[in-house]
Amino acid sequence: MPDASTPRSDYSDTERQIFDAALQVFAREGRHGARMQAIADAADINKAMLHYYFRDKKTLYEEVFAHTVRRFMASFGESLEEAPTFEETLRVFIDGYVEFVRSDEAAMRLMVQENLAGGSLLGKHLREATKSGEAPPQILVDTIAAASEAGEIRSVDPHHTVLSVISTCLFFFVARPTVEIMHPDAAGDWGAFVEVRKEHLFDLIYHGLAP
Amino acid sequence: MPDASTPRSDYSDTERQIFDAALQVFAREGRHGARMQAIADAADINKAMLHYYFRDKKTLYEEVFAHTVRRFMASFGESLEEAPTFEETLRVFIDGYVEFVRSDEAAMRLMVQENLAGGSLLGKHLREATKSGEAPPQILVDTIAAASEAGEIRSVDPHHTVLSVISTCLFFFVARPTVEIMHPDAAGDWGAFVEVRKEHLFDLIYHGLAP
DNA sequence: GTCTATATCTCGATAGAC
C-alpha cells in the first residue's frame, strides 16, 4: 500500500512510466475516453505491458486517481506557511498553490474530469485523503476565520472565501486553451502570464478582504 | 445556417430532442467517451435515428459544440445591462451570468471538456462566434477599463479582472461534486447555496476593486 | 420517418512464444 506522503515510491521505473503516461491521457480524454493504446504509446511501451503491471483499465484509472487526490489535498497544506501577517500568508499560499498546479497540470485536469463525470469516486477518495490528520483545506478555512476574528480582514464567510481563492488559482489552468486564444500575452509566454496573474490575484483578493 | 441569437430555431422537435440529449451525454462523458446508445436512450429514440438526423458522431458533436460556444459567448452580452453605477453593473452581471450557467450546466461542462481535451475546436468556433459584432467578452473588458479610468474603481488590468470574475462565477459549477462534499450547505440545497454565493462574489470582487 | 437486423470496426484483454 503506497504511502500518501511519498506517492509511487514503491513503483519500478516501468510502472512509473506507465503511471505518468496514464495520468496524461486520462486527464485529457477522461476515464472512458482514454484509450489503452494511447497510454501505451505515451509510455513508449507495449500495450500488453499495461495489463501485466496494472490488471485492467479500471484498476489503472483508480490507482492514478487515488494518488492524484492525495497529492492535491496535500498541496493545500504544503502551500500554507507560517507568516507574521495574513497578507504574507495569502501571498505565499497563492504562489505555492499556483506553482503546484503549474508543475502538474495533468493532475488538475484529472480532478476536473472526475468532477465533470459526476464525481462518483470523489467521495471515497476525498474522505480517505483528508481523514489522516486535519483536512488540509480546513486549515485554510481556519486561517481565514482567525484573520477575520482578529480584525486583520473584513468579516467574511471563510468557506466561500476559500472557494473563491481556489477558483481563481485553478480556473485559468482549466480553461487554458480559451485563455490563450483570448489573452494575447498568455499565448506567447505562458510562464510570464502566470507570474503576472499571481500578482493580480493577490492584489484583487487582498483588497477584497481588507477591512 | 442557424442564427446565433435563436439557436436551433430551424430544428424539428425530434432534432432538438437529440440535440439536448447529446449535449448532456457529451458534457458528462466527453467527445470520445460518450456513447451513441446513451444519447439515443436520453433522447428516448432509436439509435438509428441519430444517424438519420445527424450523419455521424463527429457531426453531431460539432453541431452541439458550435451552438454551445455561440450561446456561451452571447451570454456575456446578455448578462451586461446598462446601469448608472459600476457597482450595479457588476451585481447585475454576476447575477445574470451565474443564472445562465445554472440554467444550463451541461453547456458549461461541454466547454470545459473541450478545454481539457486541448481545445482543438475552440479556435475556429470562438473566432466565428465573436466576429459577428463586437466580441461580447470584450464589452466586459471595456466596461471595467472605463470604470477604472473614470475613477469608479482602482486601476487594474481589465483583462485579468474579467478572467477573475468569470473564474469565480464558473468554477464552483465545474467542481460541483467536490463543493457538495466539502460544503455542508451546498449538498442540502444547491439553489440556496448559489444565491449565497452570488452575494459573496459580488462582495469580494466589489471590495477588491474599490478605490 | 421509424425500427430491426446486421455489417464493420475499434478497443480492452489474454494466450502463448521467447
Next chain:
DNA sequence: GTCTATCGAGATATAGAC
C-alpha cells in the same frame, strides 16, 4: 518481463423492411 497475434465484447454505422 517483453512481444505478437488474436479473441471477443461492444461500439459506430448502414441496409432494408415497413
